[in-house]
Amino acid sequence: MMKFSCEKALLQNAINIASRTVAQKSSIPALEGLLLQAGSDLTISGYNMQTGIRTTISADVVEGGELVLNARLFGDIIRKMPDDVVVFSADARNMVHLSCGDADFDILGLSATDYPELPVVEDDYGVAIQQKVLRSMIEQTSFAVSTNESRPVHTGALFEIADSGLTMVAVDGFRLAYRKEPLERIEGGAFTFVAPGGALNEVQKICEETDDLAEVTLGRRHILFTVGDTQLICRRLEGEFLDYRNAIPRKNPIAVVADTKALINSIDRVSVVISDKLKSPVRCIFDHDKVMLSAKTGNGEAKDVCRIMGDGNGLEIGFNNRYLIDALRYAPADAVRIELNTGVSPAIIVPVDGQDNFLYMVLPVRLKASE
Numbered sequence: 308m309m310k311f312s313c314e315k316a317l318l319q320n321a322i323n324i325a326s327r328t329v330a331q332k333s334s335i336p337a338l339e340g341l342l343l344q345a346g347s348d349l350t351i352s353g354y355n356m357q358t359g360i361r362t363t364i365s366a367d368v369v370e371g372g373e374l375v376l377n378a379r380l381f382g383d384i385i386r387k388m389p390d391d392v393v394v395f396s397a398d399a400r401n402m403v404h405l406s407c408g409d410a411d412f413d414i415l416g417l418s419a420t421d422y423p424e425l426p427v428v429e430d431d432y433g434v435a436i437q438q439k440v441l442r443s444m445i446e447q448t449s450f451a452v453s454t455n456e457s458r459p460v461h462t463g464a465l466f467e468i469a470d471s472g473l474t475m476v477a478v479d480g481f482r483l484a485y486r487k488e489p490l491e492r493i494e495g496g497a498f499t500f501v502a503p504g505g506a507l508n509e510v511q512k513i514c515e516e517t518d519d520l521a522e523v524t525l526g527r528r529h530i531l532f533t534v535g536d537t538q539l540i541c542r543r544l545e546g547e548f549l550d551y552r553n554a555i556p557r558k559n560p561i562a563v564v565a566d567t568k569a570l571i572n573s574i575d576r577v578s579v580v581i582s583d584k585l586k587s588p589v590r591c592i593f594d595h596d597k598v599m600l601s602a603k604t605g606n607g608e609a610k611d612v613c614r615i616m617g618d619g620n621g622l623e624i625g626f627n628n629r630y631l632i633d634a635l636r637y638a639p640a641d642a643v644r645i646e647l648n649t650g651v652s653p654a655i656i657v658p659v660d661g662q663d664n665f666l667y668m669v670l671p672v673r674l675k676a677s678e
Contacts, residue, residue, distance in 0.1 A: 309372030309397040311345045313364065315388055315407055318349075321364045322382045324537055325353040327509050328360045329378040337421040340375040344419075352425060353378065358506045359425040360513075362537040373419040374401050384412050425540055428526035432495035434468050435520040436488065438534060442514035444475050444486045445507050447637040447665065452504035453479035460546030463504055466523070469497040476551050477504075482630050483551060483668040484637065491520055501548055502530050506541035513537050555668055556653060559646035563593060563617035564659055567643050571635050573600050573613035578628040580606040588672035589628045593619020593647060602628070615645075624650045625674040634667035650674070 322341065330338040333355075342352040349366035352359060374397055385393065389408035397403045401416040445464070453461035467474040472489040502510075513534045514521055524531040525543075532539040574589055577600045581587050585604035592599040595618045601610040624647065634656050635643065646655040656667040 308370055308399055309343075309345050309374060310370040310395065311349055311366045311368040312392050312394045313349060313366040315385065315390055315393050317364045317366075318393055319382075319385050321349075321351045321362045322378070322385055324362045324513065325351040325360050326378045326382055327353065327512070328355050328358045328539075329353040330355040335421070335423070337375045337417050338423070339377060339379075340417060340422070341378045341381060342373065342375050342419060342422045344373040345371045352422075354423065354425055356423065358503070358509065358539065358541040360509065360537065360539050361425060364536065372397065374403070375417040375419055375422050376403065376414065380414060384414070426526070426529045428524055428529045428531040428540060430524050430526075430531075432468075432498040432525040433522060434473065434493045435491040435522045436473055437491065437518050438514040438521045439516050439518065440488050441521045441523075442511050442516070443639065444473070444488060445511040445514075447639060448475045448477040448484040448486050449504055449507055449511070450633050450637060451477040451479055451482050451484035451667075452507075453477075455479070458546070460501055460544050460548050463501040463544040464507055465499065465501050465548045465551075467497075467499045468493060468523075476548075478549050478551065478554075481627065481670050482634060483549075483555065483666075484634070485551065485555075485666040485668075487664050498525055500525055500530055501544040501546070503541055503544055506530075506539065510534070510539055513539060555655065555666065556648065557646070557655065559648045559652070559655060561593065561617075561619055561622060561647040563598070563615045563619055563645050563647075564642055565598070565613065565615045565645055567635050567638060567641055570598075570613050570615075571632055573598075573611045574628055574632050574635075576600075576611045577602045577609040578632075580604045580609045581628055582606065588625035588674060589631065590623065590625050590674055593622045593624070595619070619647065622647055622650065623674065624654070625672040626654070626669060627672055630669050634669050638667060639665060 344350045345368045350363045352361040391408040393407045403416045405412040465476040474487045477484045510532045522533040587602050587604045590601045642659050643656050644659050653668045
């Protein structure tokens with residue numbers, strides 16, 4: 308038995324959030340559903356055995372209880388209801404009656420006993436950071452998370468928490484993204500963990516453009532992200548993450564400064580002749596106060612010049628156009644310093660003013676003499 312009423316918009320939003328981690332197809336029917344728990348408030352949970360989301364909304368609960376409803380069906384019904392108060396009642400046989408305005412639905416729920424428990428996360432270590440900061444840090448690193456399952460630890464991003472702040476690192480064998488920001492508070496001392504890329508994309512969506520705090524709690528096997536009334540729980544990725552500090556060469560003889568947007572536009576222009584079928588590196592010649600870019604495929608040849616500050620000493624180097632554009636697009640600065648060494652050494656992209664809040668590394672593509 309269970310009975311409550313709730314604003315449609317609130318309920319729809321909670322269903323949308325919790326549905327992000329519902330299993331699309333599962334041998335356990337309950338996992339294709341949402342767990343509804345009515346007590347003093349209403350809590351809705353979705354869980355695919357890897358990542359779980361639990362969100363709480365205010366509801367007028369007449370009779371407490373819990374049951375599972377198919378996520379897609381429940382979501383479709385609530386979305387199509389008029390904007391009014393939804394009245395929900397379930398009987399002892401899990402028959403659910405939903406009404407809102409003049410619309411009525413009867414659907415069958417499942418017993419909550421079939422629903423696996425979301426993991427409990429011990430709270431030995433925790434930090435708090437502004438939601439908008441965490442959101443931008445995930446966005447500015449997660450593009451470099453590896454999709455290659457042969458090194459599972461790199462399919463996530465490394466979090467390093469210390470008094471000096473939160474550092475996030477992602478790496479996929481072709482590029483590396485690094486972001487660092489101060490923390491609002493830290494509990495239990497310094498700690499590190501690797502969070503799965505897929506779970507972080509969901510955390511990014513839950514975080515809002517606000518100064519309100521998001522909390523990150525580290526358990527022995529799981530990580531808990533608390534954002535407002537929503538909690539996301541995911542497994543930690545085990546394994547040896549790249550020793551990124553030693554992987555980044557910082558003693559580079561060449562340094563030039565580029566306008567981020569202008570350089571993106573130039574790479575974009577010469578990339579017109581590059582396609583999935585006809586791949587080619589973008590050839591860059593860093594000269595005095597300019598970089599000459601070109602690409603050549605069966606589609607044709609494209610050339611452009613981008614003004615920069617500094618002297619590249621005529622260094623010729625090739626890049627995958629998408630990897631270089633990604634690094635520049637996600638760099639949170641209007642102008643960047645690009646550090647170079649040789650045609651086969653990585654390019655390092657850092658802030659002009661020497662702060663260490665971001666760093667991107669892109670490995671070059673070997674150029675053939677004929678291109």
